[in-house]
Amino acid sequence: MTLDARRTFTRQETWRAWQLQGRVCNLCRRDIPFDLMQGDHIVPWSQGGRTSSENLQAICGSCNLRKGSTPQSVVNVRFSADLLSPSTASLRPWQADAMPIVLSLLSREPVLVEACPGAGKTRFGLEVAHELAAKGQITRVLVVVPSLAIADGWARACSVSTPGAPTLPLRTQRDWRAVDPIGDEWLGAIITYQSLLSSTEMFLAHATDPGQRTLVIFDEVHHAGANAAWGISAQEAFAAGAWGILSLTGTPFRTGRDPIAFVPSEEGNARPHYRYSYDQAIIDSACRPVQFVEARGETTFRTPDHRIHSVTFDDTEVTQVRERGRLRTAIEWIGDGSIAERMLIDANQYLLSLRQRGDTDAAGLVVCIDCDHAARAAGHMASRVLGFRPVVACSRLHDENDPDPANAIRVFRASHDPWIVAVNMVSEGVDIPRLRAVVYLTNRLTLLSFRQIVGRVVRTDPANVDDHGRVYLPADPQLLGMARRITENVDLLPPPLVIVTDGERALRIGSGNGGDQATGSFRGTQHGRRTGGRVRHRWARRTCRSGRLRAIVHRTRGSDGY
Missing domain, CATH: 3.40.50.300 (P-loop containing nucleotide triphosphate hydrolases)
Incomplete structure (x- = not known):
């Protein structure tokens, strides 16, 4: 059998056939715009049909898909x-x-x-x-x-x-x-x-x-x-x-x-x-309550006018420029003694405590700004927190459908790896039920994005019904405001923890149920940025070895629900 040397019809030939047919699909007879019409061989080209006007019909895309190389007919068999x-x-x-x-x-x-x-x-x-x-x-x-x-x-x-x-x-x-x-x-x-x-x-x-x-x-x-x-x-x-x-x-x-x-x-x-709503889901035990851990302390940064500023998250009278610089430093600078490091260490200890209590595949998510930031976070976690590199899901093509991060998420979901570092890949609709902690190191500051990220740790797990999700974030007023709006009834959530850094001493949550502490100095400097200091956890008036800790509980009722 000799096949015609020309495989397809031109758009002009298809347009003429469409006009001769009365501007309808030649098979289903629907009135469909010409932009959606396709030139089709009545006798399939693969069966020796010629690419000529005598063997041409204009049909719609759906009819062409179903017809394929079958004889001239419309098959109306549907799914059973x-x-x-x-x-x-x-x-x-x-x-x-x-x-x-x-x-x-x-x-x-x-x-x-x-x-x-x-x-x-x-x-x-x-x-x-x-x-x-x-x-x-x-x-x-x-x-x-x-x-x-x-x-x-x-x-x-x-x-x-x-x-x-x-x-x-x-x-x-x-x-x-x-x-x-x-x-x-x-x-x-x-x-x-x-x-x-x-x-x-x-x-x-x-x-x-x-x-x-x-x-x-x-x-x-x-x-x-x-x-x-x-x-x-x-x-x-x-x-x-x-x-x-x-x-x-x-x-x-x-x-x-x-x-x-x-x-x-x-x-x-x-x-x-x-x-x-999230409130009703907590009441129905359909979702976990979430606890926020606020990281406070001093950040030092240089503004475009080459001035150096040192600002703490307890400073309320600051300009917008210094407020942005304070948050940016806390998020971007991942080094020894940094606020980001303290959140990572604390979150890792929380996962260890959950695993020791029986939640054997509890996992955490670090949300970063971009792929370079994610690489720095993963590298620091490998050298200073975990001893090995966490899973990274990031697309340098800025494509949510990039197969590399999509496959990394798929593998992580079924594994027992404790950490995944991601950029815009695990923020909505991605179901990883074993996630228990999120470290918020991203500059995504809309309420919609914040809710999506927090939502990664609220899924229930029948095997571990008593624990809650935990979200670590810098104590930036905008982030704290969004945290207060997560639920309409704050009493449904555990009281927040507060990490405070000031350079004198450090306490952290231990791997058990209570309050194991580690002491040390947390100071670091790079590119004109520095964070450091004492770390204290405040939660529900518990007393630790280094002093009495008082609770800081949000009582601001949000204007809308989760």
């Missing part, structure tokens, strides 16, 4: 609900409450559900998809997520290895491309916002495949700003073609300056159809 498996675990109370609300609205309007990190919104999304697919109301599901790491989490949750959620056969970008058909043995696919942007036309085709009724689930939907690239592609692909749209978020967010695609809003704030 017999391939689904229901969950073997009961729904959490909030999931049971939200389910009828969501199911009653989805066919009429886009629905937004807000559930705090760790509450189980991934499982809830899968339960909704299973319920609709089992009843035949939908025949396809497309889940859109911010990164490959989060896509891996969804894939795990819907696999047979996770009995606490329905088993749904969903393809992922690790073994499937948008230009390929989904296939009738699959219910749908899990994709990233970036892949949606790169292949908008293909996902429109998948969503509008002839005979299909598609449910689209947007995870962390705040990424889909209506006027931004990801949000525009989401609207182009799904606004007209999806049977229903379910948006999920783990944190409240504002929509005032940039509306979010498919998200209802009121007075500049997203208005969820159902909200499950």
